[in-house]
Amino acid sequence: MTTWLRHPFNIGKLLIFGVLLLLTTAASAAAAEEPVLNIYTARHYQSDDEIYAAFTRETGIVINRIEDKEDALIERIRNEGENSPADIFITADAGRLWRAEDAGILRPVDSALLNDRVPVSLRDPQGYWFGFSMRARVIFYSKAEVEPGAVTSYEDLADPKWKGKVCVRSGSNVYNLSLLGSIIEESGEETAEKWAQGVASNLAREPQGGDTDQIKAVAAGECQLAIANTYYYVRLLKSDDAADRAVAEKVGVIFPNQADRGTHVNISGAGVAIHAPHPENAIRFLEFLASDEAQRDFAIGNNEYPVVDITFDNPELKSLGEFKKDPVNVGTYGENQAAAQAIYDRVGWK
Ligand SMILES: [Fe+2]
Incomplete structure (x- = not known):
């Protein structure tokens, strides 16, 4: 303080600075939301x-x-x-x-x-x-019925050897539209339609319920393979209900397409x-x-x-392990959404 008093020039500077500060504060207060x-x-x-x-x-x-x-x-x-x-x-x-x-x-x-x-x-x-x-949209399998390594890709789900063994929810559900959108992006509409047709002919039952229902259907022996998002499974693993944990115990997780494009996220x-x-x-x-x-x-x-x-x-989420994810931009799922819906409609994946 005493130094400033001994130098009037600095006091002037200080005053100018003070005025500027007030003006700036007033301006930003007006602009602030x-x-x-x-x-x-x-x-x-x-x-x-x-x-x-x-x-x-x-x-x-x-x-x-x-x-x-x-x-x-x-x-x-x-x-x-x-x-x-x-x-x-x-x-x-x-x-x-x-x-x-x-x-x-x-x-x-x-x-x-x-x-x-x-x-x-x-x-x-x-x-x-x-x-x-x-989240990753992965394949779940019955530990009792399916050998590890028997299914390694989404494409495998269309193999006729799984006829009557696959559970999946409705084709108009956005998770499935996005999955098919990614296949369209990767392989083109024709290949994507063949895939959807193949999976639709392998279904164990008409598409019904949400993702958790597909995992539960695998545990119950209604099907051997299912498609669902990872967090539903982790939720079962962590459940306070012993019946949920028993479901998770019977079902294994496959991160598809690790040898090629990676898992759909x-x-x-x-x-x-x-x-x-x-x-x-x-x-x-x-x-x-x-x-x-x-x-x-x-x-x-x-x-x-x-x-x-x-x-x-x-720890439960991490117990699923690390995986390679499909690096495609997730925005492409939206761009391919109408084409995906048309394919599901055509192949009868309701
Ligand atoms: Fe969800």
Whole structure:
């Protein structure tokens, strides 16, 4: 202080600096968004609550949440138009994120942090959406009936030797549309249709139920092979119900196509809504989802794989082992979705 007093020139500088500081603060206060974020989400996992709470703790931004099925949310954002309070849209499956992008309810985001942390195959090339957790769609087999190594690829499921032995859910389910979309991308529509035809003729029963039901049907001896996402199996492994754990005990996991393109993976992801009233908060939220902390919560809470390479503690998930994933951009599943649905319809995979 005394030094400044002895040098009037510095006091003048200090005053100018002070005025500038006041002006800057006033300007940024005017530009700053209210600390609110409106999330429209089709995910309904408890673990997401913890991630939202952690975001609010860190940023002071209060989250309002609207939950519904993805198609209803997309429709709602469209109908709300420019007045939509939606800042963020969240859903599982790249095929659905692509639908949202296609419906024009998202805006592109250019974030160096997101581009750096989220692998290029797990986000939209134009930044309309980003994957924040990853799941693999794998083959489950009856340990009692199927020899290890008898099935190593999705293509094997179409082999006539498995006639009457395969369980899978509906062809109009987005997980299966995305799987077929990836096969179309890899091998073309003709080969993809032959595959779908082959699997459809190997079904043990009409497609019914969700992924967990297919795993349970294998354990019950209704079929020997099934297609389902990894986290459903891990959920059974970790269940408090001994009957669930017994199901998991009878069923083994095959990561398909390890010798060639790798296992089909998908994402849960999010994008910023087209008319987001709080776009800065929205990007901050997306960046938070890519943080080590949120990535760990995804991996532990819903038994999904983090998209960022982090260490995490989930022994049951890790017990499935490491695998090579198909490096194709998950956005291609959406681009091939209509073709995939047409194929399932043609081959009678209902
Ligand atoms: Fe699911």
